Amino acid sequence: MARLGICLYPEHSTLEKDKEYITLAAKYGFKRIFTCLLSVEKSREEIVKEFRELMDHAHTYGMEVILDVAPFVFERLGVSYDDLSFFKEMHADGIRLDEGFDSLKEAQMTYNPEHLKIEINASLGTKYLDNIMSHYPNLDTIITCHNFYPQRYSGLSYAHFAKCSSDIKAQNIKVAAFISSQQPNTFGPWPVNEGLCTLEMHRDLPVDVAARHLFATRLVDDVIIANCFASEEELAILSKIDPGKLTFKIDFEADLHPTEEKILYEHPHFVRGDMSEYMARSTMPRVTFAKESVPPKNTRDLKRGDVVIINDKYARYKGELHIVLKDMPNDGRKNVIGHIPANETMLLDYIKPWLTFGFMK
Numbered sequence: 001m002a003r004l005g006i007c008l009y010p011e012h013s014t015l016e017k018d019k020e021y022i023t024l025a026a027k028y029g030f031k032r033i034f035t036c037l038l039s040v041e042k043s044r045e046e047i048v049k050e051f052r053e054l055m056d057h058a059h060t061y062g063m064e065v066i067l068d069v070a071p072f073v074f075e076r077l078g079v080s081y082d083d084l085s086f087f088k089e090m091h092a093d094g095i096r097l098d099e100g101f102d103s104l105k106e107a108q109m110t111y112n113p114e115h116l117k118i119e120i121n122a123s124l125g126t127k128y129l130d131n132i133m134s135h136y137p138n139l140d141t142i143i144t145c146h147n148f149y150p151q152r153y154s155g156l157s158y159a160h161f162a163k164c165s166s167d168i169k170a171q172n173i174k175v176a177a178f179i180s181s182q183q184p185n186t187f188g189p190w191p192v193n194e195g196l197c198t199l200e201m202h203r204d205l206p207v208d209v210a211a212r213h214l215f216a217t218r219l220v221d222d223v224i225i226a227n228c229f230a231s232e233e234e235l236a237i238l239s240k241i242d243p244g245k246l247t248f249k250i251d252f253e254a255d256l257h258p259t260e261e262k263i264l265y266e267h268p269h270f271v272r273g274d275m276s277e278y279m280a281r282s283t284m285p286r287v288t289f290a291k292e293s294v295p296p297k298n299t300r301d302l303k304r305g306d307v308v309i310i311n312d313k314y315a316r317y318k319g320e321l322h323i324v325l326k327d328m329p330n331d332g333r334k335n336v337i338g339h340i341p342a343n344e345t346m347l348l349d350y351i352k353p354w355l356t357f358g359f360m361k
Helices: 015-027 044-059 071-077 085-089 104-109 126-133 158-169 207-217 232-239 258-266 342-350
Strands: 003-008 032-036 064-069 094-097 117-121 142-145 175-179 222-225 246-248 279-282 306-310 321-324 334-339 356-359
Touching (some): 015 044, 015 232, 032 044, 032 222, 044 064, 044 085, 064 117, 104 117, 104 126, 126 158, 175 207, 207 222, 207 232, 207 246, 207 342, 222 232, 246 342, 258 306, 258 334
Parallel strands (some): 003 032, 032 064, 064 094, 094 117, 117 142, 175 222, 246 356
Antiparallel strands (some): 279 321, 306 321, 306 334
16 A cells, blocks of 8 residues: 655754654654664664654554664664664664665565564665575565655656666565655755755656656655655645546636536546547546536647547537647637646656546645
């Protein structure tokens, strides 16, 4: 089941603010937390005290907490790969290996008696994971999560992300990825404030657009906001996303007729199986609303990304909803109610025959 998550960086915040953020995120159904030990330079005792209280608070809301670590963190804290009890003492649910060991150690770590999840860096390419898999890890405790990238233009290309993620999913292992809050003055673990995301193409996108894109790929299970603190508005809109449904916003060009509004928002939509290269057709509304009028209006020629409802002049097909995929003329029988926003046009590439889709109100 897909989940939403947040990140916390206690060394740059206060316990009170972090607890408030956890409570707010839980209100909107967020179920996991990523937090980082890479940038923490406190003693073992201070780390345990500070993080345990934070994790206990998260657990009261049923949230899972994963700690980002690396071999140098193990060395600094005096932790061994074959004894992970320190992280259990902190009340963590798992650890993410930002950098790896030698693949054999990773595989052995998945059998830890504390039953901590071992999260592998999904952005490193699949040869690393293949080496771990060759040592027969415990598949019940191994998961993966991509990196985030504070430096502008350093994020993953879509091609690399897709290759890594698809190879991991082929082994039936879960994948998580990061998106970036667009709030001003956010922060991450490092003194860089240029957004935090996995895919570079997402750096300046609204959180819901980035999340809907990741879910549309069907290559990601969990989506995590990497920087602190996302706004309540951002948390709320993410909570409204159905991860299994390709969902669009619309920039309207005209007021909706009551029948158009019902077709758009109240009727379920799926792409007709015998899909045209020119449009994705949702045909069932023409049956449901056969007796209701759709007066002609805004019948300009059609551009890729337009959302169209067929009007009264096309009697047999009146009420069909189309998403235009290829420019074509309009003979006056199709109402252009609006178009997919420019920053969402990449979602059109995921339209397939029989795919369920919808629109955010």
